[in-house]
Amino acid sequence: MTTNQSSSRFTPLTPIATTHPILFIDRTAPLPELHACASERLHATLDYxxxxxxxxxxxxxxxxxxxxxxxxxxxxxxxxxVFGVIEQRGLEEE
Structure with missing residues (x-):
């Protein structure tokens, strides 16, 4: 995989404790998987x-x-x- 392919496939999570992104979201993951990831984190945060x-x-x-x-x-x-990636994917598919 080239660097260009990598940069278009992965979107960095917003770095909070670092100056460079470390964690990335796979933009090509199925939308139900992206939604499940966001939903799990949102519900865990609400419960917390x-x-x-x-x-x-x-x-x-x-x-x-x-x-x-x-x-x-x-x-x-x-x-x-994660919702930003989902929204972007939705706009690209229109």
Missing amino acids: LTLMACMTLRDSSANDINTLTNIARIMVQDVAD
Whole structure:
């Protein structure tokens, strides 16, 4: 596979902790698989945030809250990136 083929096939996830993309989405994956990936992450994030909303954070530190928030941010960013690929694929097929 050439570099040009690779760059058109794979879309990088938004880098959060790095200056260069490390994780990529296969743009040629079947749409149901891309949707399942995004759906799994979205539902896991919703379940996680529901759990956090029901907990008492009296014993937590500011660092704990920052960690919890960062986990949710990473998961939602992944979902947004996968949905971006799904949307682009939909526009290309029209």
